[in-house]
Amino acid sequence: MATAPRTRGTRPIIVVGGGIGGTAAALALSRRGRRVVVLEQAEDLTEVGAGIQMPPNAFKAFAALGVLDAVQRIAAYPERLVLGDMPSGRAVYQTPIDDAFVNRFGFRYALMHRGDLLQILVDAARASELITLETKARVVSFADHGDRVAVATEDGRDFEGDAMIAADGLWSRTRATLFGDEPPRTDGYVVCRGVVPVDRVPPSLYSQTVTMWGGPELDLFHYPLRRGEIYNIGASFRDASLVPGSEPPAVTRELLAQRFAKAAPQIRELLPYIDLTRSWVLYDRPPLPHWCAGRVALLGDAAHPTTIYISQGACMALEDAVVIAHCLDGTNDIAAAFRNYEKRRVLRAARIQLTSHQFGEIYHAVGVNRELRNHLLAGLRPEALCDTLAWVFGPAGADCVTTAATVA
Ligand SMILES: Cc1cc2nc3c(=O)[nH]c(=O)nc-3n(C[C@H](O)[C@H](O)[C@H](O)COP(=O)(O)OP(=O)(O)OC[C@H]3O[C@@H](n4cnc5c(N)ncnc54)[C@H](O)[C@@H]3O)c2cc1C
Numbered sequence: 541m542a543t544a545p546r547t548r549g550t551r552p553i554i555v556v557g558g559g560i561g562g563t564a565a566a567l568a569l570s571r572r573g574r575r576v577v578v579l580e581q582a583e584d585l586t587e588v589g590a591g592i593q594m595p596p597n598a599f600k601a602f603a604a605l606g607v608l609d610a611v612q613r614i615a616a617y618p619e620r621l622v623l624g625d626m627p628s629g630r631a632v633y634q635t636p637i638d639d640a641f642v643n644r645f646g647f648r649y650a651l652m653h654r655g656d657l658l659q660i661l662v663d664a665a666r667a668s669e670l671i672t673l674e675t676k677a678r679v680v681s682f683a684d685h686g687d688r689v690a691v692a693t694e695d696g697r698d699f700e701g702d703a704m705i706a707a708d709g710l711w712s713r714t715r716a717t718l719f720g721d722e723p724p725r726t727d728g729y730v731v732c733r734g735v736v737p738v739d740r741v742p743p744s745l746y747s748q749t750v751t752m753w754g755g756p757e758l759d760l761f762h763y764p765l766r767r768g769e770i771y772n773i774g775a776s777f778r779d780a781s782l783v784p785g786s787e788p789p790a791v792t793r794e795l796l797a798q799r800f801a802k803a804a805p806q807i808r809e810l811l812p813y814i815d816l817t818r819s820w821v822l823y824d825r826p827p828l829p830h831w832c833a834g835r836v837a838l839l840g841d842a843a844h845p846t847t848i849y850i851s852q853g854a855c856m857a858l859e860d861a862v863v864i865a866h867c868l869d870g871t872n873d874i875a876a877a878f879r880n881y882e883k884r885r886v887l888r889a890a891r892i893q894l895t896s897h898q899f900g901e902i903y904h905a906v907g908v909n910r911e912l913r914n915h916l917l918a919g920l921r922p923e924a925l926c927d928t929l930a931w932v933f934g935p936a937g938a939d940c941v942t943t944a945a946t947v948a
Contacts, residue, residue: 550872552577552672554691554701556679556714558585560654561840561857562707563661567605568865570670577699578671579691581678585662588818590733591765591772592654593750593851596933599647600940601858610660615650616764618750621925623903625914626755629804633917634749635925644926646936651750651772653735653765654854682714684834703835703874705864707857710823712842718833723784724823724845727900730782731822731848732791733774734815738764741771745810753807754903756910758799760807773813775800776822778904788819822847824897827890832878839864844889849899852892852932859940860885866941884941892932 553569555562558580566576594615602608623633635641637649665671678694682704689704706714710724738746750763757778765772777799779789796811824847831838840857860881867881868874905913926933934940 550575551688551700551702553868554579554689554699554704555707556682556691556704557707557709557840557842558582558662558673558675559587559707559709559840559857560658560661560854561709561842561861562705563658563665564601564605564858564861565705565707565839565864566665566671566673567607567661567668568861569868570665570668571604571606572865572869573670574865574868575670576672577701578665578673579677579679579693579699580673580675581694583676585658585673585675587654587658589654589820590735590774590815591763592652592657592854593763594650594652594657595851595855595929596645596647596649597940598855598858599650600934600938601855601862604862604940605661605664605858607660607664610664611650611652611657614656614660614766615652616766616768617648617650618748618763620749621649622747622749622751623917624751624753624807625910626753626758626760626800626803626807629806631751632914633920633925635922640923641926642936644930644936645933646938649750651763651765653770653772656766657854679708679713682717682836684836686834689835703837703868703878705837705839706842707839708842710841710845712838714836715828715838715842718836718838719828719830722825724825726782726784726786726821726823728778728780728782729776729822729900729904730779730789730791730819731774731776732796732814732816732819733772734817735765735770735772736813736815738769738771741813742809745806745813746771752903753803754905754910754913755800755803756906757904758803759903760800760803760810762810771813773810775811775814782821784823786821788821791816791819824893827886827893829886831882831886832875835874835878837864837878837881843885844893846889846893847896847900849903850892850896850929850932852896856889856892859888862940895932
């Protein structure tokens with residue numbers, strides 16, 4: 541049995557999944573003196589995909605994980621968040637990311653390449669002697685024996701731990717085993733995204749902003765990454781034929797041009813820069829009331845997959861990581877610690893899931909809804925978005941543990 545060495549008479553915590561949530565959890569636990577074994581099915585701990593937006597609440601988690609400096613060195617920082625109307629090409633709402641924003645929330649709003657973010661977490665995990673990272677370790681079963689968990693991988697290895705934290709993503713087998721095998725839900729949006737070196741983007745198409753162009757059942761977004769060296773451009777559109785589990789469709793230049801034919805000219809000019817080598821179908825799930833059972837807990841997308849429209853999926857996984865480690869700190873009553881974690885997190889994550897869904901409807905509004913959106917947004921004060929999302933970003937000085945415990 542490939543049991544990791546024990547610490548202070550306890551078994552390790554087994555973390556299933558080495559994505560952003562799993563590695564962050566390992567790091568958070570190790571910083572509280574817990575030994576951790578991460579079991580990741582892939583050959584490497586890498587991320588596919590492009591940019592990821594990191595609002596201030598993510599930075600509170602980075603501080604708790606000890607990776608704040610590393611993140612700040614590589615992030616890019618927008619001057620504004622912009623919502624534009626795709627058919628007219630007009631910005632209908634803008635909010636500055638300025639000193640007032642930082643004073644209010646404690647940190648800037650940052651942008652990262654998701655590969656850079658995972659690398660920072662993995663490097664920090666590798667530097668900890670309390671963390672063992674196992675790749676090519678696909679978990680196929682687990683059993684909660686009351687005083688310990690037993691976890692088996694596809695290649696025949698067995699692991700024993702004090703507890704199991706399942707950070708196994710959207711299609712979590714752990715979630716299915718504990719809480720039922722309902723598929724995630726999709727509105728049929730498919731997204732293509734990628735990065736280009738910033739010097740390849742014509743200056744007229746570049747801006748130091750996070751810009752989201754909302755169109756009828758469409759959107760296009762762009763922002764700089766990696767200290768401003770690369771530019772993230774993505775587009776999504778609705779394909780009503782997509783159902784949960786559908787293979788992401790092959791998106792061609794012709795299809796993209798056809799879908800975005802009614803976009804304003806300056807938006808269509810960005811289409812050739814979008815990487816079409818891969819596409820993703822977007823999913824979420826309705827909020828789940830329970831995330832744990834005995835010595836097993838869900839974390840990240842396994843617990844609360846979220847649409848992308850307020851950029852919080854990974855942020856929630858980071859917060860979960862900090863909170864679960866906090867709840868496990870200094871106690872041997874794992875089940876009670878997991879219930880405490882669940883209590884602190886469920887309502888906040890549920891509110892994020894619901895709010896994100898509503899933002900998607902606003903971005904993709906059609907017909908009179910679009911006109912109403914533009915009219916209402918044009919009348920808003922620049923701080924209105926920050927007021928609306930203040931409960932998400934959290935006040936300056938609040939750490940992620942206490943902030944995450946509150947819903948409003
Ligand atoms: C287009 C797009 C844009 C996004 N933008 C943002 C954004 O701007 N900001 C933000 O905060 N979030 C964003 N998100 C959401 C964010 O990417 C996710 O919420 C986050 O990556 C979830 O991390 P996770 O670790 O929970 O899950 P995952 O990243 O899915 O990791 C799960 C890991 O578990 C492994 N695994 C699965 N099953 C097993 C098994 N049986 N055994 C072993 N290993 C297993 C997988 O291989 C994987 O490595 C975006 C998502 C998408 C799709």
